[in-house]
Amino acid sequence: MINKPTTATSQVMTDQMQPDPGLPNDLMSEAEVALRLAEFILSLSGSGAMAGVAIDGAGINVGSGLVFDIGRFMVATGWVPVKEAQVSRSAWTGAYRRDDKTVRVHARPGHGNVVAQINGRRIVAVCTEGPQIRKPGGPEPRLLTTALGQALLLDIVADDIVITAVPDTPVFRQLAETWRSRPLIRRAHIQLALVHRDGTVSGLNL
Template sequence: MDDFLPPDRMPEAEIALRLAFKLLDYPNSEGIANVSIDRTQVTVGNTEIFPLVKFLESTGWKQDKQIGKYPWQGQYHKDKYQLNIVTQLALGNMTTVVAGRQVVVQCKSAPLKIKRRSNREVSIFLEVIGKAVTTNPVREHDIMIAAMPNIAYFQKLAKQWQKGILFQHTGIQIVLVGRDGTIEGLDIKPIPKAKPKETMPKQHTLFEKFEEFDKTSVNILRLIGQGRSYQQIMSLHPTQTYMDIFKAATEAVELFGEVKKLYREEAQLHEMPPDISTTPHAKPRRMSRYGKTDAAALRKRLKALAASRSLKGSSVSSTDKKDEQPSSKIKRKSKSTEYQAESDRIPPREYEQWSNEEYTKLANLVRSGKSVEEIASQLQRQVGAVHSRVETLKFMEAGDEETGDKKKDDKKE
């Protein structure tokens, strides 16, 4: 059947056409293939080296219309498939679409029988792979194929090369085409589905912390903010106990600690002072667009100072000038070291929640006569946090004593 084909070699046109026939019959194929065949692949001078028209007729393809300079160019059909033969393609020797992916094929003719192995076969192998690697432009999901005749030596080379890690990164498929219609190494899969984007976990905000406040605690804090005393709060809300007041105060202190911690983190990111400013009415320094003191204003102040000194007749001796150090050479602590020193002074357990054991230990230390600083050192807490809880504890104990005295008076009466 193929007696009219060259017996010693497989031309590029034959490789491209046989692979096109296979891809057109591939699952999920669009049924249209474009093959590039120029004149030199069909005839050299007046000699026909590849009988293209006869080959297409023998495989069942019929020409619908001739398009181009040569009679074998144009549009062909077979059953539901369409084949377009042109002299040049933008990509490779053959292109088609299978499973939604464009397939680009680079072909290279080679002898079918090798009497003696030589570097010629290796150079053919390298040439077709080089053409496949340098094909541009290729989209992300396009499939690049390097096609050659299916002979034993090329099979051995293909197995060796496909094991290489660098070659695997190229994504190129080495496909061997046989004259009997066999195709080896072809593997076309659909475009992988994109993974769904992972949703970010919901972050805990201070507003959610406010919402976690108990309504009783909120009401107590409002009354405290209005200046109500312990007895007044108890008289307004008889169902509430001193433990409710203690709980509200504790939650408020913890929330303030979280706010302060958040402020410190923001301060470190934006190179701001680590503590909340205690002088809200302080005048801001005049700043330039670079964030430093305005150079023009500084020059004016220096000129005014020099003028006032010249008017007063003050002068600086040469020895004083030698001893005087320029202000630029004076070593000052950087802001980062100051922030680090400030962070080192923070107790380890400042922002941790107070446990019942700590409250018991706090009460015992207060009764033993320890100072607030000593208690803070033992509990590894801020002095202010310990002081507020000590005051609350004293306030509650005073309330307990008053209620106890009232009960004694009632019994006497």
């Protein structure tokens, strides 16, 4: 199932992007990977109307500094905030809508970073951050190993599609190409997805 990863591009047009979504040049955060993956899944034929995205506050705030501005990113990529009753104390949670699709951002742990549906099957994805600049002794193997471990602990059913998603960089691409053939990853049917900042997602068989 995951021997021959496919490559596809979100149907979202590039001209929907505003000039500055406020992204750091040297890091693709876990939140960004998750939101771009959710957006991509929702753009596919057969996808459901809603994707849930779990974001840990530690990944968007470091100390008193804001690392990733979810609201700014979503507006820059064409999503409109939806006014809902506040059910969470986390300021960054909420729903965003574009056309007939909705992304609901929440802070509930233990359910995967992205939960969506495609052709009636549930998709559950674990996402991780990663550097955009290659450096010797970089953290990519550790980050991917941790994400795979988290994916193995997900509470799923037999028909679920389990994904581990990482930034699309040369280092992660090399790791994914090598690790997809490992016997236990194949046996667990975990798909390794590469998420690019231009909306392209490769490695999925949906």
